[in-house]
Amino acid sequence: MRTAILASGRGSNLQALITTCQSGNLPIEIVAVGSDLPGAGALMMAEEAGIPARVFPISNYQHRQAQEEDILIWMQNNEVELLLLAGYMRVLSPYCMSQIHFPVLNIHPSLLPAFPGLHAQRQALEYGVKVSGCTVHFVDEGLDSGPIILQEAVPVLSEDTEESLSQRILAVEHRLYSDAVRLLALGKVERTGRRVHILQQEELG
Ligand code: GRF
Numbered sequence: 311m312r313t314a315i316l317a318s319g320r321g322s323n324l325q326a327l328i329t330t331c332q333s334g335n336l337p338i339e340i341v342a343v344g345s346d347l348p349g350a351g352a353l354m355m356a357e358e359a360g361i362p363a364r365v366f367p368i369s370n371y372q373h374r375q376a377q378e379e380d381i382l383i384w385m386q387n388n389e390v391e392l393l394l395l396a397g398y399m400r401v402l403s404p405y406c407m408s409q410i411h412f413p414v415l416n417i418h419p420s421l422l423p424a425f426p427g428l429h430a431q432r433q434a435l436e437y438g439v440k441v442s443g444c445t446v447h448f449v450d451e452g453l454d455s456g457p458i459i460l461q462e463a464v465p466v467l468s469e470d471t472e473e474s475l476s477q478r479i480l481a482v483e484h485r486l487y488s489d490a491v492r493l494l495a496l497g498k499v500e501r502t503g504r505r506v507h508i509l510q511q512e513e514l515g
Contacts, residue, residue, distance in 0.1 A: 311495050314342045314390040316381070316398040321352025323396035323417055326484035327491070328359045336488050337495045342388045344381060346400055368400075378406040385410075394491065395449060404451045413494060414449040417487045419479045421445060421461055426454035431476045440466055442475065444483045446490035448501070457504045460490045 317324050324343065330336040343356035343363045356363035364384060371377040385393065395402075395416040402414070420430035422445040425437070434442040443463040450456035464479050493499050498509040 311338045311392045312341045312389050313338045313392045313394060313491075314344065314385050314388060315340060315352075315356075315394045315396050316344045316346075317352035317396045318345055318347050318350055318399040319352065319397040321350065321355045321397070322480060323483055323487055324352045325355050327394065327396065327488060328355065328361070330488040332359075336492055338392060338491060341390065342384065344384060346377070346398070352396070374403060375405060378403060382406065382409050392491075392494070393449075394487075396487070401453055402449065407449070407451050415459070415487075415490065415494070416447055416449050416454070416456070417483050418445045418447065418454045419476065419483060421463065422447060422454055422458060429472075431479060432472045434466060435470060435472060435475060442466055442479065444479050444486055446487055448506070457501055457506050459493070459499060459506050459508075460486055462486050 315324050315327065327336065328340060331338060331340055340361055343352060343361050345353050345365050346368055348365050348367055353363045353365065366377050366380055368377055391412050393410065393412065393414040395414065418426070418430060420434055421443045424439070425433040431442065441463050443461060445458055445461045447458045448456040462482050464482055466475060493508055498514065500507045500509055
C-alpha cells in the first residue's frame, strides 16, 4: 500500500514505522511524509530515510481548506492508498475527510474513549486512573473518535510523572502502530460500523 504519513512533531512513531518497513516486517511503502510545521523532527527523519518530505505551513494559506486542498493534491500525485497520522496536531476537517477514499489511521496515547485530545497522559494522571495505554484507530470527522483497531494497556505507577508515563506508553505505541498497519495491509481488518474485527488466519479466504 502506498502510504503517506503526516506528523507535526519529533516523529518517533514515524521513525518506528520506517524502521519496521526497512526490516521487511511491514508490507507498505512509505512514499511521502508531510508536516504542518517547518521545523518538525519528522521531516528530518524522512529525509534521512530517503523519503520525500513536504511542509504545508498553515501560515502560507488564507484558509484551512486551502492547506487541506494542497495535502489532498499531494496525496493524489503520490497515488496514496493509506494515510497515517503520527502526531499530526491538526484535525482533518469534515470536508477533507469526505475527499479521502482510503483508510486514515491515527495513534493516540490513551485508552480511548478516555482522554481524547491534547496531553492525554497528563489527563490520565490528573484523573488518577491506574491503567492507561494507547489506541490505534480509524480517523473519522471527530477528535480521536473513530473505530478502534488495536489498544494496549500500560499501568500507571504511583511514582509516575507525565514524562515517565509518556515514555512507557510511547514504547508500546511504536510497536502497536506497526502491528495495526500490518493487519490492515494484510487484509485482516474488517470494519462493521464502529466495530473492528481482526480476522484470524482460518477466517481469511
Ligand atoms: C504520540 O504520543 C502519539 O500518540 C500522539 O502524538 C505523539 C507523537 O509523538 N498522537 P512522535 O512525534 O511520534 O514522537
